[in-house]
C-alpha cells in the first residue's frame with residue numbers, strides 16, 4: 001500500500017451517535033469446533049447486519065466486532081496485529097483498572113433498541129455452543145447525551161476525517177490497515193456519594209460546567225480533573241484524540257448505575273496512557289477524582305479488523321497447535337498481571353507530552 005492510498009474499509013467504528021447500544025463480551029469455548037464456528041461467523045456479521053438493518057433503514061444499525069489477543073492466536077495465528085496484547089491493568093488497591101475475561105467483543109448501535117436486540121439475537125444464534133457470554137450491557141441515550149452522572153459525554157470526540165485519522169490503522173501496520181483497537185470498561189457509580197457533592201465540586205472533577213457543558217478555564221480546572229488527565233499531546237503539542245461512544249446503563253430497582261466506556265483508536269497506547277493518568281495519576285497520586293465515585297468492574301482490549309479482513313478471516317486455516325501454543329506461552333509470560341506504567345513503554349517528551357512514534361507521522365486519510 002502506498003502512503004496515499006486509502007486503507008481498506010473499516011468496520012462501522014465511526015458512526016453518528018445513536019440512541020441505543022448493546023455490548024457483548026464472550027469467551028470462545030476451547031475446542032476446534034467452537035473456533036471453526038467463530039471463524040465461519042466472521043463472514044456472516046456484515047450480511048446479518050445488512051439484513052436486520054434493512055427492516056428499519058432510518059434506524060442506523062451498525063455492528064463492530066473485535067478479538068482479544070489470546071483469542072487471535074487461537075483463532076487465526078500469524079500474522080498478528082502489531083499492537084494487540086492482553087489488557088494491561090493500572091492502579092492499585094481500591095482504584096484499579098481490572099482486566100477481565102473476554103475473547104470477543106460485539107458492539108451494536110442503533111436508534112432503536114429493537115434493532116440492537118434483533119441483531120444481537122441473530123448473531124448469537126450463529127455462535128450457539130461456541131461461545132460463553134461473560135458480560136452483556138444494554139446502554140441507552142440519556143437526554144442530551146448525558147452520562148448517568150449528569151454531565152454531557154462525548155463533546156470532545158473527533159468527527160469526520162479527524163475521527164478516521166485517530167482511529168484507522170494506516171501504513172504503521174500494512175497487513176492490518178483499516179483496522180482499529182478498542183478498549184472497553186464497565187463502570188459502576190456511587191450515585192448517592194456523587195449526588196451529595198455540590199455541583200461546583202462535580203464540575204471540578206469533570207473539568208466542565210454541568211448545565212452548559214463548557215470547559216472550565218485553566219485557572220480553575222484542577223490538574224486532577226477528568227478532562228485534564230485524559231487530554232494528551234504529542235511532542236509537537238498537537239492533541240492526540242480517541243473516539244468514545246460511552247453509554248449509560250443500569251437497573252434502578254437494584255441500585256445499579258453505570259457507564260459503559262468504549263474507546264477506539266489506531267493504537268492502544270493513547271487509551272492506556274489515559275488510563276494510567278486516571279488510575280495512577282499524573283504525577284502518580286494526582287489521580288482522577290471521578291474514580292472516587294466510579295469503579296471499573298470489567299476491562300478488555302480488542303483488535304477490530306477492517307471490513308474485508310473480517311470477512312476474509314472466515315477462510316483462515318486453523319492455526320497449527322504447537323507453534324501457536326508456544327507463541328501464546330511466550331506472550332503470556334511477558335505480560336505481567338499488573339502492567340508497569342505505560343510511561344516506561346511510551347516515550348514522553350520533556351514537557352510530559354506523549355511522543356508516540358507510530359502515531360506521529362502516520363498518514364492522514366482526508
Ligand code: HEM
Pocket residue numbers: 147148149151152153154155156157185187206208226227228230231242244259261263271272274275290294
Ligand atoms: C467512569 C466512566 C467515565 C465517565 C462517566 C466519563 C465521562 C466523561 C465526560 C462527562 C467528559 C466530558 C465531555 C466530553 O468531552 O466527552 C469526558 C471526557 C473525556 N473522557 Fe471520559 N468518562 C469516563 C471514562 C473515561 C475513560 C476510561 C477514558 C479513557 C481511557 C476517558 C476519556 C475521556 C476523554 C479523552 C475525554 C475528552 C477530554 C478533553 O478533550 O477534554 N473517559 N468523559
